[in-house]
Amino acid sequence: MKVVKQKDVKLDGSFAEEIAKRSGENVFLCYQCRKCASGCPNRMFMDSTPTELMRYAQLGMVDEAMKKNTIWYCLSCQTCSTRCPQDIDIAHVIDTMRIIGQEKRIKADDNKLPLFNRLWMTMIKYMGRAYEAGLVAALNLFTGHPFKDMALGMKMIRKGKLKLFPSIKKPFATMKMFSRAKRLKK
Ligand code: SF4
Ligand code: SF4
Known part of the structure; x- marks a missing residue:
């Protein structure tokens, strides 16, 4: 040593x-x-x-x-x-x-975490709120496991615990917020 x-x-x-x-x-x-x-x-x-x-x-x-x-x-x-x-x-x-x-593009030991964060922020930016089913589907797709937890997801949708389609609320408001933050950063 x-x-x-x-x-x-x-x-x-x-x-x-x-x-x-x-x-x-x-x-x-x-x-x-x-x-x-x-x-x-x-x-x-x-x-x-x-x-x-x-x-x-x-x-x-x-x-x-x-x-x-x-x-x-x-x-x-x-x-x-x-x-x-x-x-x-x-x-x-x-x-x-x-x-x-x-x-600085420093990779985390578990690369799924920054990816999850990016997907989450993109979703909030364009939809104005969380869309869990879409988030999980996108994460699975990008990590190469498109059918991961699919059976569980379907069960949750059937029981009304998860929404199949997103409900979009005031998307322009959050988009404006994001561009303002970008402007302030500059
Ligand atoms: S609470 Fe945490 S950050 Fe604050 S002095 Fe203690 S160890 Fe440091
Ligand atoms: S903000 Fe909350 S979750 Fe984050 S390190 Fe502090 S106590 Fe932990």
Whole structure:
């Protein structure tokens, strides 16, 4: 096993700077108390905790942060942000990491997660609301398993738990919202 000597460790603050520039949050304020991780309702499904993500950001470990499923499994529920004694909006930091990861085209270990996110956002943009049956069908198609869970889906449609067709509400309103966000970004 290769031993890493202290003098060989180089810290890269550019990731933290990028996060600060985009979100206004300073990840160096985190002192690893783990209050965010202990309150996270989705922690059990994540590869690493929100606390660990903050450490990756402090150390400039971009790939480690982006490849984990954590940034994709975050529900943006804000529990961590509310609990942080340092007032860091961790949910916003994670959201920012997702955007940076997409822009830099860093592939997550599980590629289905960014794909799910893209499909979901496209659906919201054009339909103004979620369309679960369409989302699952598109995800199955893009991942090469078109008939996955089909029997279960049909059963749910028959029982009225899933709608076969989407109900589109005010699509132009969300489309306008998306183009405004794009303009603001520029
Ligand atoms: S915002 Fe994300 S990381 Fe924070 S508690 Fe909620 S699910 Fe967990
Ligand atoms: S709650 Fe705040 S200070 Fe504590 S580990 Fe999480 S981010 Fe860091």
